[in-house]
Amino acid sequence: MKLLTVNVGRPKTVEYTDSAGGTTGIDKRPAEGAVRVMEPGPKGEGASGVVGDTVCDLRHHGGTHQAVYAFAREDLDFWERELGRSIANGSFGENLTTSGLNVSGAKVGERWRIGDEVVLEVTSGRIPCRTFASWLGEKGWVRRFMRHGAPGAYLRVVEPGEIRAGDAIEIVHRPDHEVTVELSFRADTTERELLPQVLAAGEALHPELLKDARAYVAKHGG
Numbered sequence: 001m002k003l004l005t006v007n008v009g010r011p012k013t014v015e016y017t018d019s020a021g022g023t024t025g026i027d028k029r030p031a032e033g034a035v036r037v038m039e040p041g042p043k044g045e046g047a048s049g050v051v052g053d054t055v056c057d058l059r060h061h062g063g064t065h066q067a068v069y070a071f072a073r074e075d076l077d078f079w080e081r082e083l084g085r086s087i088a089n090g091s092f093g094e095n096l097t098t099s100g101l102n103v104s105g106a107k108v109g110e111r112w113r114i115g116d117e118v119v120l121e122v123t124s125g126r127i128p129c130r131t132f133a134s135w136l137g138e139k140g141w142v143r144r145f146m147r148h149g150a151p152g153a154y155l156r157v158v159e160p161g162e163i164r165a166g167d168a169i170e171i172v173h174r175p176d177h178e179v180t181v182e183l184s185f186r187a188d189t190t191e192r193e194l195l196p197q198v199l200a201a202g203e204a205l206h207p208e209l210l211k212d213a214r215a216y217v218a219k220h221g222g
Contacts, residue, residue, distance in 0.1 A: 001100040001169040003114055004073055005030035007090030008053040016134035017057065025054030026135050028090035030097075030165065037118050038160040040067050049157045050095045057131070064156050065123045065206045070096040071152035072103040078150075083138065093132065094152060101169055104150040104182045109204030111173040117161025119172065124206035125151035125185030151185045154206065177201055184209060196222025 009025030017024045031052065040046030042063050047055035049067025071094035076087045089097035096114075106112075110122045128151075133141040145151070179201040187194035188209055195216040198205060205213070216222065 001098065001171075003163060003165060003167045003169055004097045004099050005089040005165050006035045006050065006163055007031065007095055007097060008035070008048075008050060009090075009093070011054045011056055014131075014134070017131045023056045024131050024135070025056050026093040026131055028053070028093055028095065030089055034162040034164045036160070036162050037068065037120075037157055039064060039157045048095070049155075053095060060129065066154045067157050068096060068120055068155045069094045069126060069152060070098055070101075070103050070120075070155060072101060072150075073097050073099050075104070075150050075152070091136075092152065093135075096163075098169060103153050104180070104185070106153055106181050107175050107177065108179045108181065108184055108198070108201040109173075109175040109177075110171060111158060112155070113170045113172045115161070115163045115167035117159065118157070118163050119159035120155035121158050121204065122153050122181060123156055123204065124154045124209055125181045125188070126154060127151070127185075127188065146185075146189045149182050149186055149190075151181065153181045175201070175204070179205075188212070192216065 007028035008031050009028040011023040011025055012027055013023050036051040037049055040049045044058055047062040055062035071092050080087045106122045108122055112120050128142045128145045177200040179198050184198045187198050195213040199213050
């Protein structure tokens with residue numbers, strides 16, 4: 001398991017985003033050399049946990065529990081075949097493009113060591129938005145992405161430090177529950193009846209999903 005590229009985005013003015021100023025950082029490109037990863041601060045205030053990366057819409061992106069976004073090269077390859085087009089590392093807005101790691105199969109609360117210093121913890125899957133769909137230019141993209149159910153993983157920074165392309169990735173902690181990124185994503189999007197199951201991940205869940213799951217159980221049981 002290794003890190004293929006660390007990807008950062010610069011602000012770009014577009015017509016299809018709801019962020020202030022009409023800018024987006026979704027167009028991420030591989031960075032050269034070492035890149036620092038650090039705790040960015042709470043959502044709404046903090047941006048990306050990857051230094052040099054831009055987050056323009058602080059209402060929906062960035063912050064402690066969405067500090068870093070990882071996507072597997074194997075899943076990009078799947079979409080290359082499905083869409084019949086080349087998809088470069090960073091094209092899905094991911095900060096980390098990985099190889100040999102089942103990102104969407106990771107458990108919520110799972111921890112990865114990348115290189116010698118950085119430790120990240122899985123919190124949730126990525127919910128597709130209008131900016132993502134417009135950026136790719138694929139009709140019906142949000143529905144198609146959700147139906148496939150391999151969203152990639154948001155992570156929080158447990159131990160800061162520097163990472164670079166080629167670094168090894170090691171799973172240093174794997175919880176004993178069965179709540180994967182894929183399961184939590186389905187519960188959050190297309191299969192709300194799964195929400196009671198994700199509570200097994202406890203406080204490791206993204207706070208917004210944890211709140212939704214508790215509200216669902218209070219209303220419907222589970």
